[in-house]
Amino acid sequence: MLSIIGGGLAGCEAAWQAAERGVHVRLYEMRPQRATEAHVTDRLAELVCSNSLGSDVTDRPSGLLKAELRRMGSFLLDCADATAVPAGSALAVDREAFAERVTARLEAHPGIEIVREEVTELPDGPTIIASGPLTSPALSDALAALSGEEHLFFFDAISPIVEGDSVDMDVAFRQSRWDRGDQAGGDYINCPLDRDEYEAFVDALLAAERIPLKSFEAAIDAGVKAGLHRFFEGCLPIEVIASRGREALAYGPLRPVGLTDPRTGRRPYACVQLRQDDLAGTLYNLVGFQTNLKFEEQKRVFALIPGLADAQWERLGQMHRNTFLSAPRLLDPTLRFRGREDLFCAGQLTGIEGYAGNVASGLLAGWNAARTMNGEAPVTLPQDTMLGALCHYIANADPAHFQPMKSNMGLLPALPPPEGRRKKRKKRERQAAHAGRALASLDGFLRGVDPLPAAERDPRISA
Template sequence: PGPTVIASGPLTSSRLSDALAELTGQDHLYFFDAIAPIVTVESINFEIAFRGSRYDRGERQEGDYINCPLNRDEYYAFVDALRTAERIELKDFERELERGVRAGAHTYFEGCLPVEVLAWRGEDALAFGPLRPVGLRDPRTGRRPYAVVQLRQDDLAGRLYNMVGFQTNLKFSEQRRVFRMIPGLEHAEFVRYGQMHRNTFIYAPALLRPTLQFCSRDDLFFAGQITGVEGYAGNIATGLLAGWNAARWIKGQPLLILPRETMLGALCHYITHASPADFQPMKANFGILPPLEEGPGRGRRNKRQRMAAYAARAAQALESFLQRVDD
């Protein structure tokens, strides 16, 4: 019958969902996002934050997490702000998010709750939950903090860190305000905000190639939100790439894998190479691009200069790529 591109959205029909579950396996099809915010490592204040693992049991010598310690007053001020922050109103079909849902690989998000809902269960609920400080010592004081927010590396380059246990339904502006109250995150740059909503997406790291082909069927392509890409531009762009590759497959031409220096190439690389343990949808952002090369004469760039450098590098990489394709 020829190649097929599946590009359905968050409210994929039950018939298509059933067919996808049969094709991919039930454990590889999800129906909710349970996303924690992601910040850039360069925006973290390491005069306060420190690296380490509980009881020094991490896989890395310096520790597997970045830890933001809170004293008693800071903790309760944060909880109060969290409880009173404005939330995004849930739709009727999303109400089960309030009770916790399975929304990720295997059972990783089993029973997960929005962090603000957990805060309402008791003022110490977070201190005995995702912010528990056991097994950690603040190097500034030599003592265990009253509470700790942990951040875990989210990309291979070590430039993006997600806030562990901070799936949330707060408005984005409120996330900026409240989460910047956390010591060490006063100037945090958020490349993705937390959210919890109805969605339908496949487990792309195990199922898709960077060409957006299904791993076990060369003639089947996926694009848009079903792949785990968020945002209008990213969804449109993956649809364009899937269409190009479907046409090239028909003609017997090599399929396109865009350079990682381009935003579309970086998005496709991210969704097909993300950590299997906690894959969640991602939108286009500079944090998923390979880091810029630093060297003599370059100096330290400000944010505007970094963005311009990323854009110039992407244009150059794309031009070289297209020349090779034309050849």
């Protein structure tokens, strides 16, 4: 039997992959017996930060990773595609429908037993640790005892969600960047700001009161003493971004490129984008608006955004602790713990960031745990694939400066010079070349370890 600790994205994907390979799985999820600082339901694979899995365009890092996952037969990508909502070139889901679908399919699988209780000690025998960024204190202690390493802490934040019919569409407008959308007018609602409105918003944001992080003081102290960053750079609270410079937001989450305000016929000075959060199209989240402002302050400050003066909030933003291991010291590229052949790790604990990355690490851990139990050697993916590059990074990064990593093209090995040309490839051309090489490499690799053709694993993929 394989024990999997954690019913998030990584744990659910790992459970499915192992069970499909003939392994009996016991999947532990502590909710609802024990709550976390961020989850609101007891469903498996609940998305707490955003409903977007990132770009679905193959020549973008996140899109390439999802293309690899589809070729490898990802269970959660199938569930995400079935519950997708309009999001331009990104893959976003109705988070409730997604979690319900994942939970129902796992509960119905004959090879998976779901146990609703907290795990306080590491089980004996084959195990995958996928307890996520909100690992309970007792299990954190068990992990620390196992690894001999102190955990590394940073703080993560979630974005607020607004009721769509409370947005003033006389001010806001629908458009996807560069008009890349499927809905009439575009998949995103955009709230444009002129220079004065932007300056007033930044002033209010910087002056607003934040929620004290008293429950995380020990984690803060540990991080400061270890010389670590307090926040994860890939998911900074919006007020922290604003504190780094007056124009930081205009060049960050409020960048207006690819958008045109129909009232002026010009690109706005800055723009807040709202992305659909449910299939019915009634809820929208503020893209890039992770925050730790007090709730009343959020209502006051966000009301300054044009189109949101009378907004009704379904959920306000909040901050929670995020925990990850010193993977370069502890894990190899197969996601197996060094020194213990039957123990694997998956999800954000590994230092692989982002929803798609969590799914991907769960897929590989579940696959490799099953291979180990079936008497086969675990596989290391080619380094020129996105998942292979991520696993190589976390296993070989400098432990002294290790930070979580999302998929990005910079992790991939350099491309050979283009034949017959002196000039370097342009960025988009280079990204497309990386994607083509990665998918070809993965297909060749899969033929050696999995005889099922890619098109049969996912019929949307052409041979």
